[in-house]
Amino acid sequence: MIEFQQVHKTYRADGREIPALHATDLRIEEGEVFGLIGHSGAGKSTLLRLINRLEEPSGGRILVNDEDVTALDATGLRRFRQRVGMIFQHFNLLSSKTVADNIAMPLRLSGAWNRVSLDRRVAELLERVGLREQAHKYPAQLSGGQKQRVGIARALATGPDLLLCDEATSALDPQTTAQVLRLLAEINRELKLTIVLITHEMDVIRRVCDRVAVMDGGRIVEQGTVADVFLHPRHPTTQRFVLEDEQVDEHEQLADFAQVPGRILRLTFRGEATYAPLLGRVARETGVDYSILAGRIDRIKDTPYGQLTLSLVGGDLIAAVARLEAANVHIEVLR
Numbered sequence: 001m002i003e004f005q006q007v008h009k010t011y012r013a014d015g016r017e018i019p020a021l022h023a024t025d026l027r028i029e030e031g032e033v034f035g036l037i038g039h040s041g042a043g044k045s046t047l048l049r050l051i052n053r054l055e056e057p058s059g060g061r062i063l064v065n066d067e068d069v070t071a072l073d074a075t076g077l078r079r080f081r082q083r084v085g086m087i088f089q090h091f092n093l094l095s096s097k098t099v100a101d102n103i104a105m106p107l108r109l110s111g112a113w114n115r116v117s118l119d120r121r122v123a124e125l126l127e128r129v130g131l132r133e134q135a136h137k138y139p140a141q142l143s144g145g146q147k148q149r150v151g152i153a154r155a156l157a158t159g160p161d162l163l164l165c166d167e168a169t170s171a172l173d174p175q176t177t178a179q180v181l182r183l184l185a186e187i188n189r190e191l192k193l194t195i196v197l198i199t200h201e202m203d204v205i206r207r208v209c210d211r212v213a214v215m216d217g218g219r220i221v222e223q224g225t226v227a228d229v230f231l232h233p234r235h236p237t238t239q240r241f242v243l244e245d246e247q248v249d250e251h252e253q254l255a256d257f258a259q260v261p262g263r264i265l266r267l268t269f270r271g272e273a274t275y276a277p278l279l280g281r282v283a284r285e286t287g288v289d290y291s292i293l294a295g296r297i298d299r300i301k302d303t304p305y306g307q308l309t310l311s312l313v314g315g316d317l318i319a320a321v322a323r324l325e326a327a328n329v330h331i332e333v334l335r
């Protein structure tokens with residue numbers, strides 16, 4: 001478990017003070033995938049790098065499994081960092097070393113592995129990230145996705161219980177991003193590793209995270225389970241991220257809505273309700289006619305969800321809404 005208690009960070013550059021993180025309280029539970037999302041300059045990297053003290057806090061306390069990380073001396077910090085893996089946007093691999101040697105690096109540095117156990121461990125890690133065939137290649141001979149797999153294997157080498165991911169998929173195309181996120185989800189599940197990741201894409205949060213914090217101007221402005229934050233965003237910054245993810249142009253949508261008659265409702269279904277033949281039944285039973293203005297059926301991590309915007313005319317609207325709500329459909333009246 002990671003706990004921030006009134007942690008803040010101000011950089012000093014050219015005689016100026018730059019407040020990157022205002023006093024922040026935060027809890028990240030053991031075994032969860034926790035996402036931090038925000039635009040450039042929001043303070044995500046600062047918050048992430050404070051966890052393993054790549055940045056020193058200006059004040060406050062950071063506890064990791066009840067150990068005060070901010071109070072560690074150099075030896076304590078070195079020992080602590082062996083339990084924390086980190087992966088980076090640009091992979092940070094050594095170009096003059098093979099895949100196997102890159103992965104072996106943290107093991108060699110720790111000095112605790114003999115030749116045989118080190119080779120066995122590297123083989124195990126190569127297998128886990130699906131790179132058995134690439135052991136003797138150099139980074140320049142790999143695709144972006146393969147390079148990040150090497151980064152992941154290297155981060156896992158010393159058997160950490162926490163993995164920090166700094167925009168780990170930002171340099172990858174969408175298909176490779178999906179594969180790397182699947183690998184992270186698998187690692188979280190099978191190794192029971194806590195993962196903290198930062199991103200500026202809601203899609204990354206939606207695919208892999210359990211909980212999310214939205215950052216803006218050095219503050220956490222909204223946080224909660226991904227389903228709650230994603231399906232019912234409150235803060236304007238969160239709402240913009242969700243609209244970007246859905247590729248919806250708000251102005252275009254409002255212009256479209258102006259053309260249609262009746263009430264406009266947004267229905268959100270989660271889990272089983274997503275696939276239930278509910279709309280047709282409610283329309284038949286209540287005499288309400290509907291047309292679909294916008295819609296999406298997708299998944300938040302492993303849970304299916306659907307969101308439909310409908311215009312409704314005629315019939316018994318109140319009865320229709322009551323029936324939908326009784327079937328656990330969340331309803332917002334847009335007009």
Ligand SMILES: Nc1ncnc2c1ncn2[C@@H]1O[C@H](COP(=O)(O)OP(=O)(O)OP(=O)(O)O)[C@@H](O)[C@H]1O
Nearest residue numbers: 011013018020038039040041042043044045046047
């Ligand atoms: N080493 C530094 N020295 C001075 N200012 C810094 C330093 N690192 C970050 N900052 C400033 O702190 C603020 C937060 O930066 P940070 O990198 O944490 O944001 P971010 O959300 O991760 O952005 P990005 O997505 O662009 O990396 C920004 O205003 C940034 O310019």
